[in-house]
Amino acid sequence: MRKNSISFLKIKVYRRKFLGTTIAILLLCTICFIGVTTFFTNIWAGQQRQEAQDAFSVIERKIGTIKDQLNEYIEGCYASRTMMQDAMALFAAGSEEEYLEKRLANSRSTSAQISYMPGDMKKLFINNRTQIRGATFISESGIKAVWQDRVSGDMHVTFDLDREESALGIPGFGDMILASYEIRDPDSIGRQLGRLTFWVDRDDLFRGVNPSGAWAVMQEGKPLHTDYTMEKEWNWIRAAENLEESQGAFFGSGYDRIFYTVFPSSQYNFSYICVINSKMLWRLNRSALIGISFVLIILAGGAVLVSFVGIRNDARFLSYIMQMLGAMENGDFSVAKNLEIHTEHKNEYGRIAIALKDVSQKLEGYIRTEYVMKLKQQEAAMRALKHQINPHFLYNTLESIRSKALVCGDEETAEAITQLGSLYRKIVHCPDVITMKEEKELLELYLRLMSLRFAGNFVYQLELEKDLEGVRTPGFWLQPLAENFFSHGFDRNNEFNLLILEIRSEGGGVRALMTDNGLGIAREQLEAIRKHMHEGSDDPDADIGLRNVYMRLQYFYGEDFTMEIGNNPEGGARISVYIPTQAGKEETDVHVVDCG
Structure with a gap:
C-alpha cells in the first residue's frame, strides 16, 4: 500500500543521487546568475556611460553658449570707441576717484555721450544664458572687481583688491573663472591694457547635470x-x-x-x-536583479521537482521490493499481497516489483499448503497416540491412587490427583476450536496443580469479561504462556509469586494480558526470545512454546493478530496478545496440543 512505501531519502543511493542533483542544479543556477548579472552589469555600465556623455554634452553646450556670448560682448566693446575709452580708464585707475577723474576727462574731450562699462556689463549679469556673476580687471594699476548687487540690481566696482581671489569674498560674485581676455589699446594694438576675467557660479553652471554615480x-x-x-x-x-x-x-x-x-x-x-x-x-537596477533571481529560482525549483518526481518513482518501486523481501524473510506474505503497484508509472523496477509480488503470493500459497499438511500430519500422529492409550486405564489408575491417598489421610495428594485427572480429560476430549471461557478453564486447571506444587508462595488471578466468554479461539494456547512464568520468572525464595491474566475487549478485538511479579527477562535474552518467536531459530535449546503459540494464532487470526513479550516497568514480565474477533477462521485442522 502507498502508506507503507519508504521515503526515498531513507535509501542511501537515492538520497545521494537527489542531493547530488540538487547541488548540481543550485551550482549551475549560481553560475548562470553570476554570468547573467555580469552581462547585465556591463549593459547597465554602458547606460551609465551614455548618461555621462549626455551630461558632458550639456556642460559643453552651456560653456560654449556662455563663451559665445562673451566673445560677442568683447567684440562689441572693441567696436565702440567710447566703450574702449571707459575700459582704458577703468584699467588705468587705481581708485574710484581716479576712475571718476578719467571719465570726466573723457567727457570733456568729446561731444558724444561717454560709456560706462560696468553698467554695460549688466546685460551679461541678467542674461540667464550667460550666468555671469562677476568680472575682474587686472592691470599695473591694481585689481578691480565689477559685480551686481542681487538685492538692488545695481552694478558696483570694487578697487584696491590685493589679489584676484579676494573678489570671491564679495557676496554673489561667483567662484569659477569661465573666460579670460587680454584687452589691448585699439589705437596701438601692441599696447596691453590688462586682463579681463569673467566669473560664474559653479552651482549655476552645473545645475541639472546629475548622472548616476x-x-x-x-x-x-x-x-x-x-x-x-x-x-x-x-x-x-x-x-x-x-x-x-x-x-x-x-x-x-x-x-x-x-x-x-x-x-x-x-x-x-x-x-x-x-x-x-x-x-x-x-x-x-534592484528590480531587474530581483526578476532575474526569481526566474532562476523558478527554473531551479522546477528542475529539482522534476528530479524529485523521477527519483521518487524509481525509489517507490525499490521500496516495494525491499518491503516484500523483508516481509518474506520474516515469513509475512501479507505485505506483498496488500501492496498497490501502479502500472502506469511502471519501469524496470516496477516490473521487478510486480514479478516479486507474484512470486510472493505463489510462495505464500506453497508454504501455507506445506504448513497445513505438516500440521495435519502432526495432528494425525497425536490422535493416533491418543487412541493408543486407553483413557479408562489412566482414569482408573488415578482414581485408585486418589482413594489410597484419602485412606491415608493425605487429602492434598488426593486433590492433586483429581486436578490432574480433570486436566487430562480436558486435553483428550478438547476440540480444535473452543470458546474463550473453556480456554480459561483449561488454564485454571493447570494453575491449580501448580498451586498445589508450590503451596504457600504462589497465587494467581484470572479475569474474563462476560461478553467475551463465547469468543471462538484455538484450544490450549494460554497454558504455554503461563509455563514461561514458571520457567523464567518464578522465584522460590519469594514469598509471594503472582500471575495475573486479564482478557478484555479492545477496539475491534480481544486483548489478553498476562503479567507476573517475577524476576523479569534480561535484555539480551528478551531480544533472543522475541527474534525466535517471530522468525524461528535453529537452536535446539530454544523454547518452542512461544513460537508455536505465535504461529498457531497468526495462522488462525491472520495479519491483524499481534503478540508481544516484554518486562513491566515495576518488575516482572508480561505477554500481550491481541486477537481480532471478526478475522478468526473456524479452522478445524490446527494443531492444539503443544505445551512447548
Missing part, C-alpha cells in the same frame, strides 16, 4: 566642480584621471568593479570624469 570636472589636475558622497569615490575619480584609456573598469576594494568614463573637452581646457561601482549599479 560620482563625477567631477577637472582642469589641469584640479577639480573645477565635483559631486560625490564618499571619500573613496573621489579616490576612484583620481585613479580614473590617471588611466590611459578613456573608459573601462578597474577593481576597487575586494571584488567591487569600478566603471569609469573620461571625456576630455576638445574645445575647452577641462575633462569630465564619471565613475560608478557595480554595487551602485545593482542598487539602481
Whole structure:
C-alpha cells in the first residue's frame, strides 16, 4: 500500500543521487546568475556611460553658449570707441576717484555721450544664458572687481583688491573663472591694457547635470566642480584621471568593479570624469536583479521537482521490493499481497516489483499448503497416540491412587490427583476450536496443580469479561504462556509469586494480558526470545512454546493478530496478545496440543 512505501531519502543511493542533483542544479543556477548579472552589469555600465556623455554634452553646450556670448560682448566693446575709452580708464585707475577723474576727462574731450562699462556689463549679469556673476580687471594699476548687487540690481566696482581671489569674498560674485581676455589699446594694438576675467557660479553652471554615480570636472589636475558622497569615490575619480584609456573598469576594494568614463573637452581646457561601482549599479537596477533571481529560482525549483518526481518513482518501486523481501524473510506474505503497484508509472523496477509480488503470493500459497499438511500430519500422529492409550486405564489408575491417598489421610495428594485427572480429560476430549471461557478453564486447571506444587508462595488471578466468554479461539494456547512464568520468572525464595491474566475487549478485538511479579527477562535474552518467536531459530535449546503459540494464532487470526513479550516497568514480565474477533477462521485442522 502507498502508506507503507519508504521515503526515498531513507535509501542511501537515492538520497545521494537527489542531493547530488540538487547541488548540481543550485551550482549551475549560481553560475548562470553570476554570468547573467555580469552581462547585465556591463549593459547597465554602458547606460551609465551614455548618461555621462549626455551630461558632458550639456556642460559643453552651456560653456560654449556662455563663451559665445562673451566673445560677442568683447567684440562689441572693441567696436565702440567710447566703450574702449571707459575700459582704458577703468584699467588705468587705481581708485574710484581716479576712475571718476578719467571719465570726466573723457567727457570733456568729446561731444558724444561717454560709456560706462560696468553698467554695460549688466546685460551679461541678467542674461540667464550667460550666468555671469562677476568680472575682474587686472592691470599695473591694481585689481578691480565689477559685480551686481542681487538685492538692488545695481552694478558696483570694487578697487584696491590685493589679489584676484579676494573678489570671491564679495557676496554673489561667483567662484569659477569661465573666460579670460587680454584687452589691448585699439589705437596701438601692441599696447596691453590688462586682463579681463569673467566669473560664474559653479552651482549655476552645473545645475541639472546629475548622472548616476560620482563625477567631477577637472582642469589641469584640479577639480573645477565635483559631486560625490564618499571619500573613496573621489579616490576612484583620481585613479580614473590617471588611466590611459578613456573608459573601462578597474577593481576597487575586494571584488567591487569600478566603471569609469573620461571625456576630455576638445574645445575647452577641462575633462569630465564619471565613475560608478557595480554595487551602485545593482542598487539602481534592484528590480531587474530581483526578476532575474526569481526566474532562476523558478527554473531551479522546477528542475529539482522534476528530479524529485523521477527519483521518487524509481525509489517507490525499490521500496516495494525491499518491503516484500523483508516481509518474506520474516515469513509475512501479507505485505506483498496488500501492496498497490501502479502500472502506469511502471519501469524496470516496477516490473521487478510486480514479478516479486507474484512470486510472493505463489510462495505464500506453497508454504501455507506445506504448513497445513505438516500440521495435519502432526495432528494425525497425536490422535493416533491418543487412541493408543486407553483413557479408562489412566482414569482408573488415578482414581485408585486418589482413594489410597484419602485412606491415608493425605487429602492434598488426593486433590492433586483429581486436578490432574480433570486436566487430562480436558486435553483428550478438547476440540480444535473452543470458546474463550473453556480456554480459561483449561488454564485454571493447570494453575491449580501448580498451586498445589508450590503451596504457600504462589497465587494467581484470572479475569474474563462476560461478553467475551463465547469468543471462538484455538484450544490450549494460554497454558504455554503461563509455563514461561514458571520457567523464567518464578522465584522460590519469594514469598509471594503472582500471575495475573486479564482478557478484555479492545477496539475491534480481544486483548489478553498476562503479567507476573517475577524476576523479569534480561535484555539480551528478551531480544533472543522475541527474534525466535517471530522468525524461528535453529537452536535446539530454544523454547518452542512461544513460537508455536505465535504461529498457531497468526495462522488462525491472520495479519491483524499481534503478540508481544516484554518486562513491566515495576518488575516482572508480561505477554500481550491481541486477537481480532471478526478475522478468526473456524479452522478445524490446527494443531492444539503443544505445551512447548
